[in-house]
Amino acid sequence: MRLSQMLFVTLRDDPADAEIPSHKLLLRAGYIRRIGSGVYAYLPLMWRVLQKVSQIVREEMNATGAQECLLPQLQPAELWRESGRWDTYTKAEGIMFALTDRREQELALGPTHEEVITMIARDMIRSYRQLPLNLYQIQTKFRDEIRPRFGLMRGREFIMKDAYSFNADEESLKKTYQDMYQAYSNMLRRSGLSFRAVEADSGAIGGTGSTEFMVLAEAGEDEVLYTEDGQYAANVEKAVSLPADAENSPFTSYEKRETPGTETIEKLCDFLKCSPTQVVKNVLYQALYDNNTTVLVLVSIRGDQEVNEVKLQNELTKLASEYGGNAVLKLIVPDADAQKKWAAKPLPLGYVAPDIADDYIQSTKDVAPKFLRLADKTVVDLKNFVTGANESGYHVVGANWDKQFTLPENIVDIRKARPGDRAIHNPEQTLKSARGIEVGHIFQLGTKYSIAMGATYTNEQGEEKPLVMGCYGVGVSRLAQAAVEQSYDKDGIIWPVAIAPYHAIVTIPNINDAQQVEIAEQLYTELNQAGIETLLDDRNERAGVKFKDADLIGIPYRIVTGRAIANGKVEVVERKSRNSQEIHITEVVSTLKGWISQAVS
Ligand code: ATP
Ligand code: MG
Numbered sequence: 001m002r003l004s005q006m007l008f009v010t011l012r013d014d015p016a017d018a019e020i021p022s023h024k025l026l027l028r029a030g031y032i033r034r035i036g037s038g039v040y041a042y043l044p045l046m047w048r049v050l051q052k053v054s055q056i057v058r059e060e061m062n063a064t065g066a067q068e069c070l071l072p073q074l075q076p077a078e079l080w081r082e083s084g085r086w087d088t089y090t091k092a093e094g095i096m097f098a099l100t101d102r103r104e105q106e107l108a109l110g111p112t113h114e115e116v117i118t119m120i121a122r123d124m125i126r127s128y129r130q131l132p133l134n135l136y137q138i139q140t141k142f143r144d145e146i147r148p149r150f151g152l153m154r155g156r157e158f159i160m161k162d163a164y165s166f167n168a169d170e171e172s173l174k175k176t177y178q179d180m181y182q183a184y185s186n187m188l189r190r191s192g193l194s195f196r197a198v199e200a201d202s203g204a205i206g207g208t209g210s211t212e213f214m215v216l217a218e219a220g221e222d223e224v225l226y227t228e229d230g231q232y233a234a235n236v237e238k239a240v241s242l243p244a245d246a247e248n249s250p251f252t253s254y255e256k257r258e259t260p261g262t263e264t265i266e267k268l269c270d271f272l273k274c275s276p277t278q279v280v281k282n283v284l285y286q287a288l289y290d291n292n293t294t295v296l297v298l299v300s301i302r303g304d305q306e307v308n309e310v311k312l313q314n315e316l317t318k319l320a321s322e323y324g325g326n327a328v329l330k331l332i333v334p335d336a337d338a339q340k341k342w343a344a345k346p347l348p349l350g351y352v353a354p355d356i357a358d359d360y361i362q363s364t365k366d367v368a369p370k371f372l373r374l375a376d377k378t379v380v381d382l383k384n385f386v387t388g389a390n391e392s393g394y395h396v397v398g399a400n401w402d403k404q405f406t407l408p409e410n411i412v413d414i415r416k417a418r419p420g421d422r423a424i425h426n427p428e429q430t431l432k433s434a435r436g437i438e439v440g441h442i443f444q445l446g447t448k449y450s451i452a453m454g455a456t457y458t459n460e461q462g463e464e465k466p467l468v469m470g471c472y473g474v475g476v477s478r479l480a481q482a483a484v485e486q487s488y489d490k491d492g493i494i495w496p497v498a499i500a501p502y503h504a505i506v507t508i509p510n511i512n513d514a515q516q517v518e519i520a521e522q523l524y525t526e527l528n529q530a531g532i533e534t535l536l537d538d539r540n541e542r543a544g545v546k547f548k549d550a551d552l553i554g555i556p557y558r559i560v561t562g563r564a565i566a567n568g569k570v571e572v573v574e575r576k577s578r579n580s581q582e583i584h585i586t587e588v589v590s591t592l593k594g595w596i597s598q599a600v601s
Contacts, residue, residue: 001502003537003549007044010549020219022484023151025493029553038148038156042477045553048501049480050159054138056190056498057161057474060183064176066134066163071116073140077106079115083452084326087290092329095143109142114449114471117164121467122455128168131457131467132176136163138476150219152481153437159476167468168459173444177209180442180472184213187474188439190600192496193483196436198224199234201310202443210443213474214436215482224436225417227429235438237310240413241421241431246277246302249384251398259395263350265303268395272386279303280379280387280399282352286334286342287316287372289325294342295368296334296361300354300408301415302378303386308416315374315412323368342367351388351395354405373408376415380407439479445469484554487576493554494576497599504592505535505555509543509562519570520561523588527559530589532596551575556599557592 011028018024026032031046042050058068077098080086089096089111097109110116117135125133141160148156163180167173181197188195193215200212212235214224225241226233234240251274262268265276285297285307297316299307309331316328332338339347344362354373363369379385384398387405401407419433450456450466459465480499487494497503504527508520520536527534535555537546543562550558560571569582572591583591 004539020150022481045501052499053476053480060187061136064179064183066136069135070137071113073110075108075110083115088327097142111143118449118453118455125457128459132167132172134165152477161474163472165470173468184440191499201237212438213440215439217485220435220437222436224434225431227423239417241417247275249278251384254398256389256396260393276303280385286332288330289323290327290329291325293323296371298371298373300379301376305415311414348392353388353390356390374410375408437482440474442472492552495554497556500556502533502535504557505550506559507537507546516561
């Protein structure tokens, strides 16, 4: 392709609305253009990158025996009602774009395709002989993200590869999952990314095990906790660890103390001269279930620990049926305004005890009359602890479970693991923290969708069984931008060779020099014929401008038909290392071929 004929517009300055380097660079280098919030046009250079990523993804998927298809983006609400996700996705998370057509039928723009694929499986899979099966597609997804940002990283319209497997049993699912794990590792390695596979939370999608593939980069929205022995890595949402040991309590007898102005743990511990590990902190949450029931949740956790709200939400989802619901729509720490809806009298916030009376709740038909009391594991073994006295300005010290307080029945792990915590698999290892960009997520779904939607098959014994499912996503457009986030310098993008829009760019320093032009044209033709995807900068611009642009757009090899042509040579510069060497014109094609095949192997 000739730059003189391309839509080629680069910007010298950083665009005002871009925050992270990869977003700035893709805009400046003319790869993408913002059309609206979270909505971008992929311009020709970007589209080539996306197609390269897609092709790598496709090859790795095909190698596992998965089959490509294309599912509809317009999805009938009926399907989502069958799976029970219509309300969660349109109201709770509100992430799905829903619309009503001219016949008053409700539809959604696909944020994901479990429902559609399960419908197909229900209709078409009859027998164990058809299993296992893995179908995938590469397609635009729509999600009404609360905070679209960072360009392609979190768009409202983005490209995803999603795959769905159907297996006869858990064992077969595990095998497919393992194949996907390997395929994902291959995709990311081949795309030139440095990444980590981590244990992940399964979120609203449901199911059991899941792994996220994180591209390591400072700008990542996710925190990963890992150990240096390589035995453990998890998203902080999911991570577990051993908490620090609790210190022995200095309080030997139970008493109520006046503790004015100590509504935070720090102030309390200063005042009482004790360690936060001797305090039972009681945190109030307000959960809204999908049947419109509000439940007040009191979490008792050790004073030095924080609540992991993802884990808490998962526990509340498990308890949903006790309140007649299926899912948690909203989970908040209720502020004064939220308390108005249910508080019968002002709460002694900051001084709450595990046994705060239920008559603080003004029960209505939509508000559960009792606190749901949950104890994090960290409080179970505490002796002579400090906690609130249910009266503003007062705490109790020297308290014990089974004496002054009853340990809640629901004992759960809802603490946030932190860097520096000891690892469970080996307490000599401590957790370290890194930032990551989630580019892929693989799930063992189990039978959640197949049972909800009645997708069954007949096994060898002639029994009808629900299909066991897995699902596997890769953010193709996010991955492409993540590659930039991991690889750039002050002058621009440095594409990994495997996903660069072009391998090489031939730059003519002076287009008025006939010999420069002739050699450039000849190399441009030969390189392309040899399968080396090459650009020709034949614009009537100064050499300096052309070099700057070539650096900015990040093409791996630049060939300059400058002074060296007098000796039958051209200058070849590698973008990544900036190494420059003069190579005989006749050897350019073979040299580049060698470098490229080495770089993508
Ligand atoms: P996140 O936690 O980042 O919102 P997710 O858990 O919602 O991601 P999945 O539903 O598992 O993501 O989707 C599969 C993949 O699609 C993700 O791993 C990610 O790479 C990509 N992806 C998800 N949401 C977006 C988005 N808004 N923009 C771009 N890519 C996305
Ligand atoms: Mg999301």
